Amino acid sequence: MRMVDLIQQKRDGGRLSREQLYDIVRGFTRGDIPDYQMSAFAMAVYFRGMDEEEIADLTLAMASSGDVVDLSGIHGTKVDKHSTGGVGDKTSLIVVPLVAAAGVPVAKMSGRGLGHTGGTVDKLESIRGFRIELPKEQFIRNVNENKMALVGQSGNLAPADKKLYALRDVTATVNSIPLIASSIMSKKIASGADAIILDVKVGSGAFMKSLEEAKTLASAMVSIGKSLNRRTIAVLSDMSEPLGTEVGNATEVAEAIEVLRGHGDARLTEICLTLAAYMALAGGAYPNFAAAKLGLKELLDSGQALATFRKFVEAQGGDPAIVDDPGQLPQAAYQVKVRAEQEGYVQAIDAEAVGVSAMLLGAGRATKEDPIDYAVGISLRKKVGDAVAFGDVLAVIHSNREQNQDSMERLLHAYAIGADKPELVPVVYEVIE
């Protein structure tokens, strides 16, 4: 069938068969289907949607368009996690060693950050000597020996998705549940794990701004996972303010170490324990969720999770001394305090605005090619619900520039301060499995 007929079929509200979706994905990956036709197809899906079977078929077609990682050399049930992205989201740095310390293998591939959200791989590269690329045999060996390895995503993982995402980005078709769900899940399926825990972020700093939208996306991804025989659980979690207190790269690594020491921010620790508990449960380490959370908390408090993180850093060429002394991570030249200009309680912190401020300081990239300054970032000294007096420090800017007036103003605007103490939203809204 010609591509024009398949576009028309979808445009008119019809469904596409597995063979038709495979033909589209194969043709597009090879370059036989031009960008203008693929864009029209994405727009037809945007307006007409897809049923569960179509989404699963599209996912599998994209997952098999490039490398499919073979993790069969790793003993045990391999679990993976994915976050839909947010500001200050350093959960992978905490959750992966925590789950590994419980004996469940995690062979993780992570992406780089773009725009106002950071990437795990960039954060890890702030550690002197750390290598995010490992030969495949070493990746497998490290997971077997230390139960964890974390590398950058291979360039040829789900190339159809990479090409399609670039088109969606410039044709106003990113925000489509079937396209987002199949995009995320195609990379997870190609990454080879047996079980997938999804952290679907909700709020001003996330892709999904409302709980309803987030639930629809989570359900679509869980149903893809099920139909492709991967145990899949989605945790809907809050991203209405930045996660934890640090936004940056080296500063986020330092905060992750603090949580692994058992002394981290309470909300950040809670979401990490929840995600880790579902991963450890899927990996068969505990009989139920309550036992998993309790057991994992002990692994934090006893220092076992931190010890796993130290071994992981060393095994990938990083300097393990930073684990005992995070002060050895890159430090910015200037620390600039942003002070409150009114008193009251913090009602809200615009996560996206904080993310953009950090990016403009050099902690993130506006385009793929931009270099990163690992030392810079923002420390939030007041979070939602905290009382504030006039002149209190709301945030500290870590900068390598002498002039930071623009960042100070942007951060001041990101804080909403009002008279009444606000109700805190839950850290975890719901779990879909």
Ligand code: URA
């Ligand atoms: N993240 C992805 O990987 N794909 C999307 O479509 C949206 C977010």
